[in-house]
Amino acid sequence: MSRRTPSVPAPDESVWLSGIRWVQAVDMQADRFERTFREWEAALLDAGLRHQFNRDDELSRSWRESQDQFEIGRQAVRGSERVAGDAGCH
Numbered sequence: 001m002s003r004r005t006p007s008v009p010a011p012d013e014s015v016w017l018s019g020i021r022w023v024q025a026v027d028m029q030a031d032r033f034e035r036t037f038r039e040w041e042a043a044l045l046d047a048g049l050r051h052q053f054n055r056d057d058e059l060s061r062s063w064r065e066s067q068d069q070f071e072i073g074r075q076a077v078r079g080s081e082r083v084a085g086d087a088g089c090h
Helices: 012-052 058-087
Strands: none
Touching: none
């Protein structure tokens, strides 16, 4: 299949704008991939730590209690933010 060359070249502005759109699209996809990769990496690290600390010894119990308290604290903060946000809606 042969491509025809246009008899009149496209204006530089439209060529540059089209190129910029492609570059921006590629940049957004790269950002998404990087974010997904970092989340996957963090999940693997967390799974590895949980496996390591799943033993029944003092260090493991201490780590689990610490993580549980951290998660409970995060949930309490999220709950209070929701309650504060709902109070402004009345």
